[in-house]
Amino acid sequence: MLEPEDLGERAGAGDPDGAGDEIGDDEDTSLNVPLAPPGRAPQDTDPHAADLEAVAEIARAHAQILGEIEKRIVGQRKVIEHLLxxxxxxxxxxxxxxxxxxxxxxISTLAETLNLSFSRIQFTPDLMPSDITGTEVLEEDQATGRRTFRFIRGPVFANLVLADEINRTPPKTQAALLQSMQEYRVTAGGTTHELALPFLVFATQNPIEQEGTYPLPEAQLDRFMFQVDVDYPTDAEEEEIVRQQTSDWRPELGRVLSPQRILRLQELVRRVPAADHVVKYAVALARATRPQGDKAPAFIKEYVAWGAGPRASQYLVLAGKARAILDGRFAVSQDDIAALARPTLQHRLILNYRAEAEGVRPGDLIDRLLGVVVP
Known part of the structure; x- marks a missing residue:
C-alpha cells in the first residue's frame, strides 16, 4: 500500500515529457492540508479547519469541472458524476x-480540463502487452561501440489512460494493465518502473457486439471501481448534439486543477470519517450478493453463481466518501453508499445459466438488493 508521502513524491514521476507536473502551480498551498503520519491510519475525529476549507475547495472545483465538461458533452450528468x-x-x-x-x-475532455497527461490505447486483436507497457530496445553507442538496452515507455505511462474497446484484445494483453491498476507500477525486462501519479485507467466497452471480442477476466473487472452504463440521450439532448456536431463550433476548455491538487484531494477523501453503521451497511450489501452465504436473499441464490469480493465493500465506502466530498460534506452517509451500489457491484456478479436464459441483468439484481438490505 502506498503511503501519502509516496504519492506526493511520485506526482509526475515516470512522465518522460514532464507532463505530470508541468502545469502544477509552483507550490500548491491552497490545499496543503496535513496528512496522516506514515504507517498510521487516519482517525475518524472532527475534521480540522484546513480539511473543512479543502472540502469547500473541492466543491467549487466540482462545479467548475462540470461547467467545463458541459461545454463539449451534452447530457450524461449521472455518467459525469460517477466519473468524477x-x-x-x-x-x-x-x-x-x-x-x-x-x-x-x-474522458479526453476530463484530461484536458484537469491538466493531466493523456494516453489513448486502441485495443485490437493483435495488440501485444509490450504495446501497452513498453519495450526494451538494443542501442549502440556510436563513439564506444558499447551496446545497452534502453526501455521505451508505452502509453500506460500517463496520468489518465483510455483503454478504448478493451474487450477487443485477448486476455493476455488485457492482463498487461493488472499490475499498473493495482500497484501504480510496471515491470518490464525484470525492471520495475513507477507510474506518474495520479494514475487512472478509464476503459470503454461495447455491450452489443460478440464477434471478435473477449470477456474481461474477473480479476481485471474487480480492479475497476465502477462499471458505468452509458445510455442513449433524450430527444432534446440528441437534437443539441446534432446541432453542435454538424457545426464548426469547438469550445475552448478552461483548466481547473493540477496533478498536485488532485493528489491532495484524493488524500482528503480518504480522511473523510465513515461511521460504523455506514461501514456495516456497505459490508452487508457486498455480502448479500454471495449466494453461498446465509445473508443472501432468495433471488440472489436463484440467479447468481458468484458474488462480490471484499474489494467491493472497500470501494463502496471509498466512493461514498468521494461523493460526500463532492457534495460539500465531510461525512459519508448510507445514502451515498446506496447511490453508488449499482456501479460498484454490478460488474462483480457472475450470473448463472438461469439468469442468462431469463435475461436477468446484474444491475437489476442490485436494485432489488437495495430494497432488501435495510440500512
Missing amino acids: TALFARGHCLFVGVPGLAKTLL
Missing part, C-alpha cells in the same frame, strides 16, 4: 455503452 467520483476516490472506471455516446470524448 471515481477520479477523486482514486478508482478506475469501465464505461459500457453502444458506439457514438461520447464515451471517448468525455
